[in-house]
Amino acid sequence: MLYKCVINSNTKIVENVIVIANGVEWSPPQGFEFAPKHDGNIGDQWDGTKFVAPVVVDETLEVAGEEPDVIG
Secondary structure (H helix, E strand, O other): OEEEEEEEOOOOEEEEEEEEOOOOOOOOOOOEEEOOOOOOOOOOEEOOOOEEOOOOOOOOOOOOOOOOOOOO
């Protein structure tokens, strides 16, 4: 079994991680390609050397000095 990261050719973002059985030939569709490494996750970006995970921003944090939102 081979694990392959399928990346968007333009954005270099991992769109899918697939498993290919030994001996099976499969090519990504137009606009996509296999990343040179297979240890990425969906949403990671290939920077040419390694996969970089996306930055997750927590938008629920309160801003210092502002009144909190109160319901009720």
